[in-house]
Amino acid sequence: MRAFAASAGRRESEVTPLSLDRFLTRLIWLCVAPLLLLAAYLAFNHVWHVHDERELEADNLAKTLAANLDHELSARIAALRTLAASPLADDPATWHGLYREAQGFKDSFGDDVVVVDLQQQVIFNTRLPFGSTLHRMPDSQGRSSVATALQTGQPAVGDIFVGPRVGEPLVAVAAPGLRDGRVRFILATVIETRRFQQRIDEMTLSDRWALELLDGTGATIARRPSQQRSGAADAPAWHRIAMKSGLSAWQLVLEIPRGVYFTPLVEAAAALAVGVLAATLVGVLGGTLAGRRLARSVASLAQEPQPGAPAPAIAEVGAVRRLLDESAEKRRQAEASLALSEARLRGIFASATDAIVTIDTSQTILMANPAAERMFGCPIDQLIGAPVERLIPARYHARHRLQVQAFGEREADALPMGVQRDVVGLRSDGEEFPIDASISHLQVGGQRLFTAILRDVSDSRRAEAALRDSEARLRQLLALLPDAVFVNSGGRIAFVNEAASRLFGADESALLGRLVLELIHPDSIEQVRTRVAALRGGATTVPPVELKVVRADGAVRTVESTDTRFVDHEEVSLIVVLRDVTELRQAQTALRESHADLQRLIESQNSVQEDERKRIARELHDDLQQTLASIAINVAAIGERLPPDAAAAVPVLAEVGQLATAAIESTRRIVNDLRPQILEDLGLVPALEVMADQFERRSGISCQLELDADAGDRVLAAPAVTTCLYRVAQESLNNVAKHAWASLVRIRLTGNTDGSVALRITDDGQGIDAKDRRKLDSFGLLGMQERVRAVGGRLRVESRPGDGTTVEVVVPLVGAMLEA
Amino acid sequence: MMKVVVVDDSVAVQQGLGRLLGAVSGVTVVGNAEAVDDALRLIESTRPDVVVLDVDLRGGERGMDVLRRVVRDHPGTQVIMLSNFGWQAMRDGFLQAGASAYFDKSLEFMEARDWIADRVTAGSGTASPLLQ
Numbered sequence: 001m002r003a004f005a006a007s008a009g010r011r012e013s014e015v016t017p018l019s020l021d022r023f024l025t026r027l028i029w030l031c032v033a034p035l036l037l038l039a040a041y042l043a044f045n046h047v048w049h050v051h052d053e054r055e056l057e058a059d060n061l062a063k064t065l066a067a068n069l070d071h072e073l074s075a076r077i078a079a080l081r082t083l084a085a086s087p088l089a090d091d092p093a094t095w096h097g098l099y100r101e102a103q104g105f106k107d108s109f110g111d112d113v114v115v116v117d118l119q120q121q122v123i124f125n126t127r128l129p130f131g132s133t134l135h136r137m138p139d140s141q142g143r144s145s146v147a148t149a150l151q152t153g154q155p156a157v158g159d160i161f162v163g164p165r166v167g168e169p170l171v172a173v174a175a176p177g178l179r180d181g182r183v184r185f186i187l188a189t190v191i192e193t194r195r196f197q198q199r200i201d202e203m204t205l206s207d208r209w210a211l212e213l214l215d216g217t218g219a220t221i222a223r224r225p226s227q228q229r230s231g232a233a234d235a236p237a238w239h240r241i242a243m244k245s246g247l248s249a250w251q252l253v254l255e256i257p258r259g260v261y262f263t264p265l266v267e268a269a270a271a272l273a274v275g276v277l278a279a280t281l282v283g284v285l286g287g288t289l290a291g292r293r294l295a296r297s298v299a300s301l302a303q304e305p306q307p308g309a310p311a312p313a314i315a316e317v318g319a320v321r322r323l324l325d326e327s328a329e330k331r332r333q334a335e336a337s338l339a340l341s342e343a344r345l346r347g348i349f350a351s352a353t354d355a356i357v358t359i360d361t362s363q364t365i366l367m368a369n370p371a372a373e374r375m376f377g378c379p380i381d382q383l384i385g386a387p388v389e390r391l392i393p394a395r396y397h398a399r400h401r402l403q404v405q406a407f408g409e410r411e412a413d414a415l416p417m418g419v420q421r422d423v424v425g426l427r428s429d430g431e432e433f434p435i436d437a438s439i440s441h442l443q444v445g446g447q448r449l450f451t452a453i454l455r456d457v458s459d460s461r462r463a464e465a466a467l468r469d470s471e472a473r474l475r476q477l478l479a480l481l482p483d484a485v486f487v488n489s490g491g492r493i494a495f496v497n498e499a500a501s502r503l504f505g506a507d508e509s510a511l512l513g514r515l516v517l518e519l520i521h522p523d524s525i526e527q528v529r530t531r532v533a534a535l536r537g538g539a540t541t542v543p544p545v546e547l548k549v550v551r552a553d554g555a556v557r558t559v560e561s562t563d564t565r566f567v568d569h570e571e572v573s574l575i576v577v578l579r580d581v582t583e584l585r586q587a588q589t590a591l592r593e594s595h596a597d598l599q600r601l602i603e604s605q606n607s608v609q610e611d612e613r614k615r616i617a618r619e620l621h622d623d624l625q626q627t628l629a630s631i632a633i634n635v636a637a638i639g640e641r642l643p644p645d646a647a648a649a650v651p652v653l654a655e656v657g658q659l660a661t662a663a664i665e666s667t668r669r670i671v672n673d674l675r676p677q678i679l680e681d682l683g684l685v686p687a688l689e690v691m692a693d694q695f696e697r698r699s700g701i702s703c704q705l706e707l708d709a710d711a712g713d714r715v716l717a718a719p720a721v722t723t724c725l726y727r728v729a730q731e732s733l734n735n736v737a738k739h740a741w742a743s744l745v746r747i748r749l750t751g752n753t754d755g756s757v758a759l760r761i762t763d764d765g766q767g768i769d770a771k772d773r774r775k776l777d778s779f780g781l782l783g784m785q786e787r788v789r790a791v792g793g794r795l796r797v798e799s800r801p802g803d804g805t806t807v808e809v810v811v812p813l814v815g816a817m818l819e820a
Numbered sequence: 821m822m823k824v825v826v827v828d829d830s831v832a833v834q835q836g837l838g839r840l841l842g843a844v845s846g847v848t849v850v851g852n853a854e855a856v857d858d859a860l861r862l863i864e865s866t867r868p869d870v871v872v873l874d875v876d877l878r879g880g881e882r883g884m885d886v887l888r889r890v891v892r893d894h895p896g897t898q899v900i901m902l903s904n905f906g907w908q909a910m911r912d913g914f915l916q917a918g919a920s921a922y923f924d925k926s927l928e929f930m931e932a933r934d935w936i937a938d939r940v941t942a943g944s945g946t947a948s949p950l951l952q
Contacts, residue, residue: 629929
């Protein structure tokens with residue numbers, strides 16, 4: 001148990017996950033550490049590389065200096081050897097000659113030459129005149145060049161010795177004078193050490209470097225100290241390079257202060273280290289900050305989204321956040337819709353108008369909804385737990401049990417399925433009623449459940465019966481209907497009534513299924529197609545139209561068609577009602593023709609009447625009026641010539657004259673009324689002017705004229721119109737004089753832009769009372785109406801009691817009219 | 821003497837006018853005519869001072885035709901119209917065409933007589949009421 005706990009604990013500690021922050025920090029160091037190591041290695045490597053280069057450089061310098069020294073020495077040795085081989089040295093008698101040659105050497109090298117015998121006694125010295133008394137060669141503390149050359153028979157370079165005269169430090173280079181393989185004398189050149197000092201000083205060398213020329217004993221021949229060394233006594237270590245001369249025991253020592261090349265290297269390395277360190281620090285710091293930010297962003301994913309919280313700074317994290325949010329939102333919606341769906345299902349269950357009853361295999365009711373309670377008249381709590389047979393009349397129990405069993409077994413492994421069947425239900429009060437039942441079953445947790453949805457169909461059965469009755473009545477109605485009715489379903493006749501059979505002269509069986517267009521006269525087929533298309537296109541009605549149809553016997557009938565659409569089993573069908581108007585149309589045509597005849601008759605009557613009037617007027621004017629005028633003139637002439645004794649006749653003559661004048665005036669009025677000559681002679685406008693003038697004088701009613709001369713001229717071309725307008729004006733003025741009690745009449749003749757001419761007579765009289773409208777006939781308006789219609793015009797009478805009357809005629813002056 | 825010709829399609833009117841005008845002192849009616857050609861011949865032969873002219877002549881001929889010829893051919897002859905048409909438009913038409921006066925035959929014949937008498941008194945055959 002303990003072991004288990006421990007191991008469990010260990011496992012727990014093992015799986016404790018690393019925080020992202022710490023992980024990222026480690027990652028950064030993991031990346032930076034190799035860089036650091038590499039940088040350190042490179043710095044170290046660089047330092048050593050430079051160091052080695054400097055040493056090599058110093059070494060080379062030292063070698064060069066040593067070579068230079070050897071070169072100088074070998075040049076002197078070679079010259080000394082040449083001099084030593086001179087024949088002038090063979091005999092002391094010619095030594096002065098040798099002296100002169102030695103002077104030449106001195107001229108070349110600047111150093112004195114001495115000749116020494118085997119006892120080291122100086123024979124001559126180019127520093128002193130030939131023959132001067134001379135010392136032995138002074139001894140050197142170290143190796144003596146002369147002694148060495150004596151012993152080895154080879155040229156030699158000696159160490160420092162002190163000059164016998166001035167006591168200055170000197171070095172010597174000696175070459176033996178060999179004769180027959182034996183040393184006979186030594187020829188040596190003495191060089192003042194300051195000459196070496198001079199050479200060293202002349203050399204181009206870093207002033208921090210030190211250079212020293214040492215002889216075989218280690219004594220200094222020449223020396224150039226370092227400025228550094230003198231400045232800083234406690235200077236650090238020196239790098240010392242000693243280079244031995246090849247021709248002597250001397251050596252050249254080059255000393256370089258380590259600081260000279262090491263310090264800059266160390267400084268550069270330190271700067272590099274600091275730079276790398278700083279870069280590393282910055283990298284680590286930046287990485288840490290970025291890591292923290294990433295860690296924060298990632299951490300925010302684990303939190304619930306806060307409204308108004310800033311979006312994660314990293315795009316990918318933001319995308320993940322959005323995905324998470326969306327998925328959370330979807331989950332919430334799914335939960336909400338699930339809850340809603342559950343609530344809805346509960347609601348449906350509770351509020352369904354159909355009864356829902358669930359039973360188990362033992363036929364016990366497990367669930368029932370309020371509709372079941374209402375349907376069976378039994379409370380839900382009594383239904384639940386009761387056997388389902390309580391809801392079924394006893395005589396069906398056995399059958400029902402078998403059915404349920406069979407249903408359950410047959411579909412034992414099936415999914416929920418519905419079966420619709422008519423069954424009979426039993427209410428708690430014992431009433432039986434028809435039910436439409438839909439039953440399904442399903443397995444829930446190993447339990448088999450049957451759910452029945454039950455609908456009380458007693459009402460719908462009654463409704464079906466009522467519908468059947470209604471249909472029967474409708475058929476009866478259609479049978480009795482005088483109008484033909486048929487149904488156009490898909491272009492074919494699907495129903496006809498008796499009237500339709502009569503119309504088409506074929507019985508129902510011959511018409512059903514026929515193409516509708518076969519029954520339509522070719523003149524009307526296009527019309528029918530348009531109507532059918534409009535109705536099928538969605539128009540509910542189209543205006544009634546007149547069509548021609550063809551009977552079975554080939555006779556053509558004219559029908560008025562009224563169509564409407566209805567949808568039957570998702571198919572648009574048309575109900576077509578046809579009324580046979582063949583006879584009606586024939587009668588109408590006859591009536592129209594008769595009316596036209598009548599119109600022509602009126603027209604001709606008018607014309608006859610007008611001609612007759614014209615004839616009478618002419619007679620009266622030309623004949624009667626002339627006669628009357630001659631009577632009046634003769635009466636006047638008689639009066640002029642009357643003898644004085646006939647005074648008694650004067651009043652009689654005057655009376656006859658007056659009678660004649662009265663007769664003349666009456667005749668004139670009659671003539672004018674019958675047929676105004678002026679209308680023919682001068683046209684409508686002057687005639688109207690005369691008419692107005694006479695009217696004013698006769699009636700005392702003032703008359704205003706507004707007559708368009710152009711309109712008058714146009715009317716002149718149509719004498720019938722001229723007469724008509726004149727008569728209308730005449731009749732209107734008569735009416736005004738007789739009935740209107742007016743004080744002013746306006747007559748207006750205008751030409752309209754459409755070519756028609758309008759005449760308008762307006763008075764300000766008492767108008768025509770509505771109840772006196774019938775008097776219009778007596779006012780001669782009917783006659784006017786007929787006259788106007790006869791010339792194709794239109795008469796309009798407008799009147800209100802107390803507000804005057806307006807009579808208006810509009811006559812179109814179309815070509816046909818002008819010809820008439 | 822002032823010579824007058826009467827042109828009218830009614831013989832009764834010719835006679836009446838002849839009597840009426842003949843009664844005026846200084847006036848002699850030199851002839852009567854009923855149609856255009858008769859009238860023009862008569863005027864040509866008699867050279868009257870005044871022609872009394874009707875608007876309508878016999879056989880539907882027009883007094884206007886006589887008037888126009890007289891105005892054109894006999895500027896010295898005055899024409900007075902005497903007509904049963906009393907309309908102003910008609911009066912204006914004849915006066916414009918050159919008639920010296922226009923009277924209603926049935927109602928103004930006395931005025932016509934007086935107009936001629938006035939011309940005799942004035943001793944002039946040229947003055948017309950319009951010019952007075």
